[in-house]
Every structure is written in structure tokens, then in C-alpha cells.
Amino acid sequence: xxxxxxxxxxxxxxxxxxxxxxxxxxxxxxxxxxxxxxxxxxxxxxxxxxxxxxxxxxxxxxxxxxxxxxxxxxxxxxxxxxxxxxxxxxxxxxxxxxxxxxxxxxxxxxxxxxxxxxxxxxxxxxxxxxxxxxxxxxxxxxxxxxxxxxxxxxxxxxxxxxxxxxxxxxxxxxxxxxxxxxxxxxxxxxxxxxxxxxxxxxxxxxxxxxxxxxxxxxxxxxxxxxxxxxxxxxxxxxxxxxxxxxxxxxxxxxxxxxxxxxxxxxxxxxxxxxxxxxxxxxxxxxxxxxxxxxxxxxxxxxxxxxxxxxxxxxxxxxxxxxxxxxxxxxxxxxxxxxxxxxxxxxxxxxxxxxxxxxxxxxxxxxxxxxxxxxxxxxxxxxxxxxxxxxxxxxxxxxxxxxxxxxxxxxxxxxxxxxxxxxxxxxxxxxxxxxxxxxxxxxxxxxxxxxxxxxxxxxxxxxxxxxxxxxxxxxxxxxxxxxxxxxxxxxxxxxxxxxxxxxxxxxxxxxxxxxxxxxxxxxxxxxxxxxxxxxxxxxxxxxxxxxxxxxxxxxxxxxxxxxxxxxxxxxxxxxxxxxxxxxxxxxxxxxxxxxxxxxxxxxxxxxxxxxxxxxxxxxxxxxxxxxxxxxxxxxxxxxxxxxxxxxxxxxxxxxxxxxxxxxxxxxxxxxxxxxxxxxxxxxxxxxxxxxxxxxxxxxxxxxxxxxxxxxxxxxxxxxxxxxxxxxxxxxxxxxxxxxxxxxxxxxxxxxxxxxxxxxxxxxxxxxxxxxx
Numbered sequence: 001x002x003x004x005x006x007x008x009x010x011x012x013x014x015x016x017x018x019x020x021x022x023x024x025x026x027x028x029x030x031x032x033x034x035x036x037x038x039x040x041x042x043x044x045x046x047x048x049x050x051x052x053x054x055x056x057x058x059x060x061x062x063x064x065x066x067x068x069x070x071x072x073x074x075x076x077x078x079x080x081x082x083x084x085x086x087x088x089x090x091x092x093x094x095x096x097x098x099x100x101x102x103x104x105x106x107x108x109x110x111x112x113x114x115x116x117x118x119x120x121x122x123x124x125x126x127x128x129x130x131x132x133x134x135x136x137x138x139x140x141x142x143x144x145x146x147x148x149x150x151x152x153x154x155x156x157x158x159x160x161x162x163x164x165x166x167x168x169x170x171x172x173x174x175x176x177x178x179x180x181x182x183x184x185x186x187x188x189x190x191x192x193x194x195x196x197x198x199x200x201x202x203x204x205x206x207x208x209x210x211x212x213x214x215x216x217x218x219x220x221x222x223x224x225x226x227x228x229x230x231x232x233x234x235x236x237x238x239x240x241x242x243x244x245x246x247x248x249x250x251x252x253x254x255x256x257x258x259x260x261x262x263x264x265x266x267x268x269x270x271x272x273x274x275x276x277x278x279x280x281x282x283x284x285x286x287x288x289x290x291x292x293x294x295x296x297x298x299x300x301x302x303x304x305x306x307x308x309x310x311x312x313x314x315x316x317x318x319x320x321x322x323x324x325x326x327x328x329x330x331x332x333x334x335x336x337x338x339x340x341x342x343x344x345x346x347x348x349x350x351x352x353x354x355x356x357x358x359x360x361x362x363x364x365x366x367x368x369x370x371x372x373x374x375x376x377x378x379x380x381x382x383x384x385x386x387x388x389x390x391x392x393x394x395x396x397x398x399x400x401x402x403x404x405x406x407x408x409x410x411x412x413x414x415x416x417x418x419x420x421x422x423x424x425x426x427x428x429x430x431x432x433x434x435x436x437x438x439x440x441x442x443x444x445x446x447x448x449x450x451x452x453x454x455x456x457x458x459x460x461x462x463x464x465x466x467x468x469x470x471x472x473x474x475x476x477x478x479x480x481x482x483x484x485x486x487x488x489x490x491x492x493x494x495x496x497x498x499x500x501x502x503x504x505x506x507x508x509x510x511x512x513x514x515x516x517x518x519x520x521x522x523x524x525x526x527x528x529x530x531x532x533x534x535x536x537x538x539x540x541x542x543x544x545x546x547x548x549x550x551x552x553x554x555x556x557x558x559x560x561x562x563x564x565x566x567x568x569x570x571x572x573x574x575x576x577x578x579x580x581x582x583x584x585x586x587x588x589x590x591x592x593x594x595x596x597x598x599x600x601x602x603x604x605x606x607x608x609x610x611x612x613x614x615x616x617x618x619x620x621x622x623x624x625x626x627x628x629x630x631x632x633x634x635x636x637x638x639x640x641x642x643x644x645x646x647x648x649x650x651x652x653x654x655x656x657x658x659x660x661x662x663x664x665x666x667x668x669x670x671x672x673x674x675x676x677x678x679x680x681x682x683x684x685x686x687x688x689x690x691x692x693x694x695x696x697x698x699x700x701x702x703x704x705x706x707x708x709x710x711x712x713x714x715x716x717x718x719x720x721x722x723x724x725x726x727x728x729x730x731x732x733x734x735x736x737x738x739x740x741x742x743x744x745x746x747x748x749x750x751x752x753x754x755x756x757x758x759x760x761x762x763x764x765x766x767x768x769x770x771x
Contacts, residue, residue, distance in 0.1 A: 001123055001132075002037060005096065008119055010111045017108045024097040027511070032097050035069035056086040059435060059466055059533065066505030070468050072533055073438060076431025091431035113138060117420070135424035143415035143422075147210040147700040150416050155213075158694040162220070163187055165690050169683040170231060172364045176314075178321040179231060185307045186227030190219045192303070193296035197288050210414075211285045211635065214642075214706050215292055220691055221646050221714070222265060223296045225684035226258045227304055229653070232680040234308065235367070243312040250308065255301070257656065261649045262297045266290055268641055282634055286641075370678045375671040378726045387727040394719070398623030405622060407632050414635065416700040435466065436534040436547065440565045446516075446526050447560055450492035455485060457560055465532035470509035472530075474500050493523050532564075609655045609729075610648060613720055617647045620716045621709070630708050639709035647717050650684075653677040654721060658729055666730045674726060685718050 010017040023031035039056055042064050046054035058080055059072030077090025096116070098109040113136035120134040163184060170183035194216050201208075233253040237246040271277075272286030311321070318327050377383060412425045441462065448454045449471070458471060475485050477500050487495065493515075501510045516526040534547055551564045621643055622632075630636055654673045661669035692714070695707040 001120070002033075002094070004119055004123055005116060008112060008115050010108050010115065012108065017112070019096065019112070022098050022105060022109050022112060024099055034074055034093075034095055035063070036071055036074035036092060036094070038063055039069075039071065057084045058086050059084075060468070061086075067508060068468065068473070068505075070438065070466065070531070070533060072435035072466065073432060076428075076434075078434075091427065093428070093432060110138060131427075133420065133424045133427050135420055139420045139424070140415065143419035144210055144702075146416040146419060147698070147702045148208075148213065150700060151213060151695075151698045151703060154694040154698045155216075158691045161694070162687050162691040165687050166224070166683075169228070169366070169686065175320050175322070176318055176327055179234075179311055180322060182227070182231055182304075182307060182311055185304060186224055186231075189227060189299045189304045190216070190223040190296060192299055193219055193223065193292050196295045197292035200291055201284075201288050206284060206288070209281055209284065210700075210702055211281055211638065212288060213703065214285070214635075214638065214710070215289055217688075217691065217695075217706075217710055218289055218642050219292055219296055221642075221684065221688050221710075222261070222293060222649055223300065224687055225649055225680060226254070226262075226296075226300050228680040228683045229254045229258065229677070230300075230304070230308060232677070234312070235364070236676070243309060243316055246312060247305070247309050251305070257653045258300070259297070261645065261652060262293060264648055265293045265645045268645055269293070272638075272641060279634060282638060285638055364679075366679045366682055367675075370682070371675050374678075374722075375674050378674075378723065379667045379670055379730060384727050384730070387723050391724055391728075394620060397627065398620040401623030401626035402619065405626050405632055412701060413631065413633055413705060414702050416702070418699060422701075433536060436536045437566045437568050438468075439465075439532045439534070439547075439551075441530045441532050441562060442565065443528050443530075443560060443562045445561045446524050448489070449525055450485075450487050450489050452486045454560070457558070461554065461558065461560065461562070462530065462532055465534055467530060467532055469530035470506070470512045470528065473506060473509065477503075477506070490522070493525065496525075497523065603659050606652070606656050606659045609659065609725075610652055613651045613655070613725065614644055614647045616724070617713070617716050617720055618643055621712045624712050624716070625709055628708050628712070630705055633705070635702060635705045636709050639706065639713065642710075643713040643717075646713055647720070650681050650717050650721050651725065654681075654725060670726045670729050674722075678722070681718070681721050685714060688714050 006019045008019060020031060026032055039061060043054060043056070046052075056071075056075075058075060058078050060068055060070055062068055074093050075086070075089045075091070076093065079087045079089075081087050098112065100106045100109055117134045117136065117139075120132050124130070124132045166183035166187050167180045168183075170179040170181075170186075172178045197215070198212075230250055233250040234246065236253070237249045241249075269286040269289045273283055273290055277283045277286065314321065314324055319325060320327055378387070412422050415421045443458075449458075455471075455475065462469065462472075474496060478485050478487075478495070483495070496513075497515065500506055501513075512529045513525055514527045516524050518524060548564070548569055555562050555564065618640060621640065625636060626632075654677050657673040657676055658666075658669050661672065664672075689711070692707055692711055695703050695710075698704070698707075
């Protein structure tokens with residue numbers, strides 16, 4: 001395999017590049033290769049010469065030239081004899097290091113990586129007994145973007161399902177008052193906003209990434225609810241009003257709450273798009289979401305509002321809601337076939353008696369179901385205890401999951417399944433989880449290495465690690481020569497330079513030490529490095545993060561100034577801050593906006609209830625997503641930010657209607673709130689869930705996380721809107737008792753007594769009228 005890889009050629013005009021031309025070079029101008037390659041070469045030579053005394057030790061072994069090398073990250077699934085002698089190993093990891101010093105070299109290296117993967121796969125076909133998992137610097141990027149390609153047909157399925165259900169939700173048997181076109185146009189409004197945002201991002205030089213798959217679903221939850229709420233408000237208007245008056249009533253009734261929730265979206269995602277968020281993917285996602293939500297609001301005001309007016313005129317003229325044809329009167333329909341009568345069924349206003357106060361829109365299935373059955377059932381005295389008990393169970397399971405929350409830093413969580421990244425990380429986790437990556441321990445100042453107390457301090461800091469250290473090797477070298485380690489500075493440094501580093505087995509340590517000459521020709525060690533490896537378990541990521549934090553705290557308080565580094569720390573650092581920062585900033589902005597709006601809304605109690613509801617929903621979502629094996633990573637945090645807004649979107653109208661209601665009992669206003677806003681919530685929820693279902697089948701870990709988080713947000717919010725809030729509000733504040741108003745001289749009550757005289761001339765007061 002090594003031979004096949006080193007023979008790879010990248011053809012360029014006038015020259016063919018091989019591994020030798022683009023590899024990183026040693027001091028002796030040869031390509032750097034893993035130490036395990038030298039071990040295998042020596043093992044092969046020993047076998048060919050029938051030597052049986054050659055042994056490999058683990059995790060540190062010795063080469064022929066006497067060098068000590070660490071092989072814990074190159075041998076996996078190791079079984080050892082006594083004294084750490086390797087009996088067998090199930091896996092070997094080989095790494096090839098390429099230069100990237102200029103654009104041409106970078107282009108050649110990228111092409112070489114592509115051919116490298118093809119070579120390994122071809123080699124795999126001819127050596128089926130050995131499993132090979134190639135992984136390059138571009139594999140993660142390619143596998144991350146692959147999610148978009150594998151999601152295309154599932155997203156088309158989702159779109160078809162949502163269009164079908166949106167049309168059905170807006171339809172009813174009455175062909176005049178049915179509004180199927182508004183269901184389709186509502187979805188078109190969301191689609192236009194998404195395309196506009198994508199176009200603006202492209203024109204401004206933005207880069208696409210697979211996290212953008214969540215933006216259409218964010219708009220689906222927000223935009224469709226706004227359109228369904230407008231349609232619900234239209235159903236509450238009087239049919240004898242002019243279309244302009246009905247439209248004005250719709251905008252006055254629904255657009256205030258829609259404007260406030262849109263502002264909440266813009267603030268929370270705006271904070272996520274600000275420089276406070278330090279991960280580019282999250283910042284671009286939030287920026288694109290803000291643009292899409294803003295244009296969705298404009299399109300709902302203009303495009304969808306105009307569509308509502310257009311369908312209003314169609315209804316006012318008694319035209320068919322689909323074919324726009326004038327619907328004949330009932331006496332004319334009687335002469336037509338049954339199928340024709342079924343398609344053109346409509347109720348004319350003159351057919352309704354003045355005594356009938358029933359709204360003609362109540363024949364809509366969802367309106368009829370909520371008003372006739374569900375509102376009475378959920379407020380039933382015998383149902384309430386079971387709902388409260390169910391809520392306690394919900395809180396218990398959410399708490400159980402919340403206590404098990406783990407921050408996921410696994411790269412495989414953001415890529416498509418059945419990719420090189422998944423295969424490679426799975427194999428690495430299986431076979432190479434016994435030891436952490438090699439951690440660089442850098443002493444960046446001149447210290448008294450010859451001082452025995454300093455030596456003890458340095459050895460104490462590195463205690464417990466598997467060490468590849470020039471310092472420890474040098475001290476052992478002095479002890480073998482029966483020389484004290486506490487030499488004077490000049491002797492210590494001269495012995496180090498002229499004896500220790502000149503020995504072949506220790507010569508490679510010269511790359512780990514930086515010497516400097518002072519003005520008096522005195523040589524000093526100004527900086528040095530050592531390499532540490534920690535013993536870990538299968539939960540390597542959590543242990544490694546804790547180890548990193550411990551070493552950092554130690555570096556701030558120790559006498560010896562040092563830093564620790566490993567390339568994986570870069571990802572861990574950015575990941576750790578990317579999880580907490582967007583969620584923290586968005587929560588702060590949401591709480592601030594709720595606090596600020598408390599001075600603008602009619603009753604501050606609305607914000608109190610809304611804050612408690614958001615906290616309950618977010619707590620439940622975090623708990624249940626943990627129980628559903630979803631870790632707290634960048635994708636799930638972005639979903640939690642959206643969950644704040646989705647909850648406010650659906651619960652705010654219900655709570656404001658209930659809190660602002662006067663005169664009647666709590667139960668009456670709970671029923672009224674559900675009747676007024678429940679249909680729009682139920683319609684948008686059904687469309688949203690149906691749109692999410694195909695997402696569950698996409699072969700990608702990113703979309704799996706997206707589906708589980710969004711599904712839980714929708715389900716928990718629906719549970720609060722239709723079960724928890726309607727029950728809790730019936731026995732918790734605010735009170736609905738009629739407040740007695742003080743009478744003032746300007747509002748006096750005049751009593752008119754009407755006297756009736758019977759036949760016996762007996763005068764009695766029969767009626768009292770308040771004027």
C-alpha cells in the first residue's frame with residue numbers, strides 16, 4: 001500500500017508530480033513518514049533473516065538506531081504480552097504529510113488527495129481481507145456538503161406533502177367560502193422569501209453550507225402560521241361587510257401579533273448573526289434566517305394580503321373558490337346532476353334566517369371539531385387532573401434527560417452517513433481510543449533546567465502521561481553516565497549540546513530545543529517542547545476536553561510558563577464556545593425583548609406567562625433530545641434558538657386573548673382563545689409535521705439531528721398550546737371576576753319606573769329600566 005501511494009502521479013503540463021515532490025521534508029531532505037513504517041520495515045527485515053528476537057512494545061517502542069518512538073496513535077486494537085510486548089494489532093493508521101506553500105502546490109496536493117482515495121479503494125478491491133478507510137483534509141468538507149445532494153428528493157417529497165395538506169386545511173365543503181388557493185399561496189409566500197434570501201446571500205458573496213437546510217423549515221413554522229392566522233381572522237368577519245372592511249379587520253386582528261413575533265425572530269437570530277457569535281457557519285445561518293424572515297414578513301403583508309383581498313372579492317361575488325365561476329342559486333342547482341351539485345355546494349346569505357347566528361365558516365372541519373368537542377373536553381373537570389399528572393411526568397422525564405446533557409464534538413454528527421468521514425471516525429474511535437492525541441507541551445521561556453527543584457516541577461507537571469521528552473531522556477542519560485543532574489548551567493548546557501544531541505539515538509531531539517547565544521557567548525535554552533499522551537477510555541472527547549481545561553488552568557498558576565496544543569484543540573475550543581455563545585446571546589436577547597415589551601403590551605402578565613411557557617418548552621426539548629441520543633452541538637443549539645421563537649409564535653396569541661379577556665370565567669376565556677387561535681395553530685402544526693417527516697429518512701446525521709430537534713420543538717409546543725396552558729389557565733391567575741367600578745357624579749344611573757294599573761286600580765311597579 002505504501003509503495004502504491006508513493007507512486008501516485010499528478011499530471012500537470014510539462015511535469016508529473018509524485019509524493020516525493022509535495023511531501024514535507026526532514027532535515028536530511030527525505031519525506032517524513034510515520035515511525036510505524038520504520039517499525040514494519042525492520043519487522044520485515046527480521047523475518048527475512050529469520051531473526052525471532054525482534055519485538056515491538058506498546059505504546060513506546062525502540063527502533064534499530066536506538067530511538068524511542070510513540071506508536072499509540074499508529075497501532076490500534078493491540079493485544080500485549082508481558083512487559084508491553086505486542087502480540088497482535090487489529091489496525092494500523094498511516095498518515096501522509098503534504099506541503100501547501102503556494103497556490104500551485106495546494107492545487108497539486110488537492111488533486112493528489114483525490115487520486116489517493118481512488119488508489120486506496122482500488123487497493124481494497126484486490127485485498128478484500130483488509131478493510132481500508134481513507135480520509136483527507138477535504139473529506140470533511142465534501143461529506144458535509146453531500147447532505148444537500150442526498151436531501152434533494154426528500155425535500156421535494158416534503159414540499160408535495162405540505163402543499164397537499166395546506167390546500168386541504170384551507171378547504172371546506174362550501175365552494176364559495178373554501179380557500180384552497182390561499183393554502184397554496186401561503187406556501188408560495190414562504191418559498192419566495194427563502195429564494196430571495198438565498199439570492200441575496202449569493203449576490204453578496206456568501207457561501208452555502210448544509211446547515212441552510214433548516215431555514216425553509218424555520219420559515220415554514222413562522223410563515224404558515226401567519227398566513228393561517230390571517231385566514232382564521234377572515235372567518236371571524238361579517239359577510240355583509242365590504243371586502244375592504246373585512247381586510248382591515250383581518251390586518252388589525254392578526255398582524256399586530258405577527259409583527260411582534262417577527263421582531264422576536266429578527267432580534268434572536270440577529271444576535272446570532274452578530275460578531276458575538278464566533279463560529280462562521282452559525283453566523284451565516286442566523287444572517288440568512290434574518291433576511292428570509294424579514295422578506296417573509298414583507299411578502300405576507302403585500303403578496304399574501306393581496307391574495308386574500310382577491311379571494312375575498314371572489315367570495316363576495318359568489319364565485320367558485322377554485323374555478324372562479326359564478327355559483328348558481330339553489331333552485332338552479334336542483335336541475336343539475338348530483339356530482340355538479342356536490343362541486344357547487346354553497347350557502348347564500350339570503351338563505352339564512354335572521355334568527356340564525358351560526359357562522360357559516362363553522363362547517364370547516366377543524367373549526368367544528370374545536371368548538372363542538374375539544375374545547376369542552378379539555379376544560380372538563382375530570383380531564384384536568386390527568387393533564388396535570390401528564391405534565392408532571394413530562395417534567396420528570398425532561399429533568400432526567402437534562403441531567404444527562406452532553407456536548408457533542410464528534411465530526412460525524414454534521415455529515416452524511418455512509419461517507420469516508422463516518423467510516424474513518426468510527427474505525428478510529430473503535431481501535432485508537434486507548435490514548436489521546438499527542439499533546440505538545442511547550443515551555444516558552446528560559447528556565448533553570450539545571451536546577452533540581454525546577455526539574456522536579458517539570459516532571460511533576462508531566463507525571464501520569466506517556467512522555468516523549470528530550471528532558472527526561474537527557475536526565476536518564478546523565479544518570480547512566482553516573483553524572484549528577486544538578487550540574488552547573490554551563491556544564492549542563494554543554495553536555496546537552498555536545499554529547500547528548502550528538503548521540504544518534506537522541507539526535508532527533510535537536511528539533512525540540514531552541515538555543516540562543518548571549519552577548520558573552522553564553523548559550524541558553526530559550527524554549528523547548530515535549531510530547532505527552534494521556535490514557536483515555538472510549539469517551540475520549542469528554543476526557544480530552546477535561547484534560548485540556550486542567551492543563552490550561554495549571555499553565556496559569558505554575559512556576560514554569562508553558563502552553564499545551566494539539567490540532568484537535570482548535571476544533572474543541574471553537575466548538576465549546578459555539579455551543580454556549582449563540583444560545584446564551586439569543587436567550588439574553590429574548591428575555592430583554594420580553595422585558596422591554598412588558599411596557600408596551602396591554603398587560604405585563606402576558607409576558608410572565610410567555611416567559612414561563614418558553615422556559616418549560618426549552619427545558620423539555622433539551623431533556624427529550626438528550627434521551628433521543630441528540631448531543632448539544634452547533635445544529636441542535638441553532639434549533640433551540642428557533643424553539644424560543646416558535647413557542648412565542650404559537651403561544652403568544654392564546655395567552656394575550658386569555659389575559660385581556662374580561663367579564664366571563666377563566667374556562668370561558670380558555671375556550672374562546674382556543675376557538676379564535678386554535679385552528680391556525682393546528683393547521684400550521686399539521687403542515688409543519690408533515691413537512692418534517694421525509695427529513696427523517698435522509699441518510700445524514702445532520703438532517704437526523706435537525707429532524708429530531710425540530711420535531712420535538714413542534715410536538716412540545718403543541719402539547720403546551722392544546723393541553724397544558726388550557727388546563728393551567730383555568731385555575732391560575734389572572735382572575736376574571738368583574739371589577740366593581742366606582743360611581744361618579746358624571747355617570748349616574750337614572751331609573752325609570754313604568755307603572756301599570758290593573759282592573760282593581762291597584763298601583764304596582766312592574767318594570768325597571770336603566771337609562
